[in-house]
Amino acid sequence: MSTLKVAVIGCGSIARHRHLVEYNAHAGVEITAVCDIVGERANEMAEKYNSRSYTSYEELLANESVDAVSVCLPNALHAPVSIAALNAGCHVLCEKPMATSREEAKEMIEAAEKNNKKLMIAHNQRFVSSHVKARKLIESGEVGKIYSFRTAFGHGGPEGWSVDGKESWFFKKDEAFIGAMGDLGVHKADLLRYLLGEEFVEVAGFVETSAKEGTDVDDNAVCVLKTESGTIGTLAASWSYTAKEDNSTIIYGENAILRLEDDPDYSLVVQYKNGEIVKYELGQIQSNDDGGQKNTHVIENFVQSIVDDTVPPISGEEGKKSLEVILAALESSESKQITSVK
Structure with a gap:
């Protein structure tokens, strides 16, 4: 299989401790770009994972050729950024809760269907x-x-x-x-x-x-x-x-x-x-806390659904x-x- 190119939008704790770590541990994945509105955070993660750094998700989606995106942002941004990524032709793994309303969740599901892309919600x-x-x-x-x-x-x-x-x-x-x-x-x-x-x-x-x-x-x-x-x-x-x-x-x-x-x-x-x-x-x-299980299996399930072209275990419908x-x-x-x- 060819390497899956991913971008992580949002470099806060969930990205640092879960998404980036688990993508990095996956043999079939390359972390191509990271994005955070706080430039120092994006730069720090870009340096750590040998990827390109952005402070604007619009710029990242316009300039990078990535297969999949993790949306690790405040809840109010989950829907708009996920929809933008899906419309840009990327599969999307979105943090929970997937949206702030039923309408937003429905729009995310529709964007995934329209673009024939996977949408998975990170319920670990x-x-x-x-x-x-x-x-x-x-x-x-x-x-x-x-x-x-x-x-x-x-x-x-x-x-x-x-x-x-x-x-x-x-x-x-x-x-x-x-x-x-x-x-x-x-x-x-x-x-x-x-x-x-x-x-x-x-x-x-x-x-x-x-x-x-x-x-x-x-x-x-x-x-x-x-x-x-x-x-x-x-x-x-x-x-x-x-x-x-x-x-x-x-x-x-x-x-x-x-x-x-x-x-x-x-x-x-x-x-x-x-x-x-x-x-x-x-x-x-x-x-x-220390001692807790580190691998949430979210990333591997998301990647597998893309590789096998199957419905993700926690689809947009499930998240909704x-x-x-x-x-x-x-x-x-x-x-x-x-x-x-x-």
């Missing part, structure tokens, strides 16, 4: 070993009917992760659009859809700002979700878990309870109704469905009513 939770194993156990019928679930994704906030710290775009509504729900909640909405194998139809959301001063985006949210078949459970997303990150999911089934990323030593613990307990050591979930759960939670919180997922 589907590729975590414990989650893959849990889905197989559910699909096989071993767990039986799913009665309920609860999932949480929380940490102390993006200031410890973002290159801009407390000044990060994560805290600015015009750039972020949404806070912890967009940063963390959408990951879990996507994971639950993947694990349960069905869509959510109703959401009751409590979405608040309680932990971070001086921000107008949410930092604490709890949602009750209902699936097509009537299974109900909870999703929590928070930037207020100050002492320790929580990235756990528990599935309550007819024959067993699955505890995912809930035990410090075993990434999946299956507690069967008959008293049997099976513990799986499947490697730690990816984390910003997960986004719609979060949008419904926001609408529910504002209206104080249970909201249908569109």
Whole structure:
């Protein structure tokens, strides 16, 4: 196969710690160009990965002949830059949440179809070993009917992760659009859809700002979700878990309870109704902390879908469905009513 030429637009933390590292580790990929509005950041990454540096994504798309682009920008820029890249003839891997509205998400999907290019959304939770194993156990019928679930994704906030710290775009509504729900909640909405194998139809959301001063985006949210078949459970997303990150999911089934990323030593613990307990050591979930899994498998899946000309595992349609759960939670919180997922 010929080498896939890629560009990374946005040189913040997600690009530095995930996209660029994983592209660089992939034998079939060449990082051709990088772009960041802050010239020093772009230059630093360009030097590190022996690529060309830009401060304007329009210039990059006009001047470079690249096969694929990673969009690692503030949420409000995901749709316009992804659409521009697709229209320039590039496959696109876009960070989550894919857009700030259903309309934007639809426009991204349409741009991909019109240009016959791949659009993948970087929901990495589907590729975590414990989650893959849990889905197989559910699909096989071993767990039986799913009665309920609860999932949480929380940490102390993006200031410890973002290159801009407390000044990060994560805290600015015009750039972020949404806070912890967009940063963390959408990951879990996507994971639950993947694990349960069905869509959510109703959401009751409590979405608040309680932990971070001086921000107008949410930092604490709890949602009750209902699936097509009537299974109900909870999703929590928070930037207020100050002492320790929580990235756990528990599935309550007819024959067993699955505890995912809930035990410090075993990434999946299956507690069967008959008293049997099976513990799986499947490697730690990816984390910003030391010791977390470093390869998210997002890049390799994206590249593989281009090489094999297959639908990416998290297509634009999939990303849109997960986004719609979060949008419904926001609408529910504002209206104080249970909201249908569109």
